[in-house]
Amino acid sequence: MSNALEPGWPRFSDYDLLRGPLGDTVVPASGATVCWYDPWQPPSGNRPGAALGELQRILRPALGPLLPESRSRLSGLPADRELTPYRRQQLLRWCKDNGLLGILLERLISARLAPARARTTGHVGFAQTTFRFASGSWRSEVFNSFRSRGLRHPEVVLDLYPMAATDAPERRPVTLDDPEVLAFFPAATATSPPTWTLPKPGGEEFWRVYGEPVAEIVTAVRRIDSALRDLATTQEDVADDPFVVLESAATGKPRQTQTDFARDVREQGRRSLNALTSRSSQVVVFRDGVPEVGQSYVSLWGALSLMAVPAVVKNRVRICGRERCRAPFVATAHGNLYCSQKCKSAAAQARLREARRAAGQGADAESGKGRQHG
Numbered sequence: 232m233s234n235a236l237e238p239g240w241p242r243f244s245d246y247d248l249l250r251g252p253l254g255d256t257v258v259p260a261s262g263a264t265v266c267w268y269d270p271w272q273p274p275s276g277n278r279p280g281a282a283l284g285e286l287q288r289i290l291r292p293a294l295g296p297l298l299p300e301s302r303s304r305l306s307g308l309p310a311d312r313e314l315t316p317y318r319r320q321q322l323l324r325w326c327k328d329n330g331l332l333g334i335l336l337e338r339l340i341s342a343r344l345a346p347a348r349a350r351t352t353g354h355v356g357f358a359q360t361t362f363r364f365a366s367g368s369w370r371s372e373v374f375n376s377f378r379s380r381g382l383r384h385p386e387v388v389l390d391l392y393p394m395a396a397t398d399a400p401e402r403r404p405v406t407l408d409d410p411e412v413l414a415f416f417p418a419a420t421a422t423s424p425p426t427w428t429l430p431k432p433g434g435e436e437f438w439r440v441y442g443e444p445v446a447e448i449v450t451a452v453r454r455i456d457s458a459l460r461d462l463a464t465t466q467e468d469v470a471d472d473p474f475v476v477l478e479s480a481a482t483g484k485p486r487q488t489q490t491d492f493a494r495d496v497r498e499q500g501r502r503s504l505n506a507l508t509s510r511s512s513q514v515v516v517f518r519d520g521v522p523e524v525g526q527s528y529v530s531l532w533g534a535l536s537l538m539a540v541p542a543v544v545k546n547r548v549r550i551c552g553r554e555r556c557r558a559p560f561v562a563t564a565h566g567n568l569y570c571s572q573k574c575k576s577a578a579a580q581a582r583l584r585e586a587r588r589a590a591g592q593g594a595d596a597e598s599g600k601g602r603q604h605g
């Protein structure tokens with residue numbers, strides 16, 4: 232499979248953190264050069280989708296505490312505060328390898344700019360540009376008029392998914408200088424609103440001024456995370472859930488209720504993941520003149536979600552076996568039980584400690600005194 236969006240997804244040679252309206256924001260470093268790549272052919276040589284796991288690990292401190300259960304995920308906490316300086320550096324390095332997630336583009340339905348004076352067909356009139364995503368790319372439509380009257384107000388229409396994502400998204404028109412939009416353009420906030428014009432989405436000029444608040448990155452990854460967690464939920468996972476146990480006691484049908492509940496959670500995960508991939512599509516691309524299946528996507532966020540789909544189908548989405556982690560991850564091999572090497576080692580060490588303690592206790596019980604001589 233390959234990428235159908237030419238020239239691909241942008242990544243800059245370097246990124247910085249800038250203080251924006253929504254806190255620390257990742258922006259391309261000044262003077263950084265752009266390079267376009269295919270997310271299905273990762274530059275690092277990893278398999279597609281590995282970038283998601285890497286990002287989950289970097290953001291884990293911010294994602295983890297807010298995702299203790301499959302259903303208690305609604306939180307407006309400023310997640311960026313939970314990232315240590317070291318993790319922030321890791322995040323910048325991740326962006327150097329993969330670019331930004333393109334969160335605003337995933338939400339953007341259309342953007343209508345303010346009418347501008349323009350010379351059209353020899354006459355001076357007004358032109359109003361609207362950007363829309365269609366057939367795999369951002370198109371601009373220009374409406375010309377001889378009078379500014381009759382031109383419509385400039386606005387940005389955003390598609391805002393609730394965190395639970397089972398409800399229909401809220402389609403909300405806002406102005407260009409709305410904080411929900413401006414948070415992604417930290418450099419533009421420094422200028423007064425009238426001089427601020429949205430460059431054509433997806434173009435190089437756009438990416439040079441586009442930044443992504445760390446808090447938004449955390450929220451975006453949390454949405455993929457919770458969808459995968461829900462999809463990986465089994466009946467055993469909900470067996471100890473106080474809510475389900477209570478419900479079981481009320482109905483007197485414990486197994487039945489657990490089965491229903493696990494099925495509902497998985498269904499919620501299915502809808503969430505499908506919502507995240509809804510603006511992506513399969514298309515025909517030519518590689519060396521040979522037709523192939525390619526992917527069209529609005530954002531890297533959507534592309535990473537799309538890469539998780541085959542893993543879901545192959546039952547490769549799991550919950551990390553380490554008790555203190557329990558993060559959802561995509562297994563690369565059949566036997567993978569832990570999200571990372573770190574969790575695998577930690578779990579092995581915990582087992583070893585547990586075994587030593589059990590052995591020590593056994594020895595204590597037999598000899599009747601402590602193991603002072605090792």
Ligand SMILES: [Zn+2]
Pocket residue numbers: 551552553556557558569570571574
């Ligand atoms: Zn783990």
